[in-house]
Amino acid sequence: FNDVFSPVVKHSSIHVLLALVAMYDLELEQLDVKTAFLHGKFDEQIYMKQPQGFEIEGKEDHVCLLKKSLYGLKQSPRQWYKRFDSFMLGHGYLRSMYDNCVYFRKLNDGTFIYLLLYVDDMLIAAK
16 A cells, blocks of 8 residues: 555656667657556455445445556556566566666567656657
């Protein structure tokens, strides 16, 4: 409940990426992960009131156990970051030791893919 922040890429990392794009004539793409916060999983149990209009008759005083993140929960950005980080590391990307939101991977041809994360927005650069 207390770990609610989500790291974001440092401005200096964005500057370095843009310099790499210019120096090596890389392609640069930006994308937004739609419904990103809905993909996080909790490390703790979180309960909520039954949503209005979806109450179970005779059990209106019961609560629901959340199985996944929801928008508006302060834990959602952090849980999304942890899931994304695990995905990237599991697919062979390395995380920068200087910026937790910079990922890179060397390809077989010797070129790199760079990915910078700002909550649910990304910059991706590659040949």
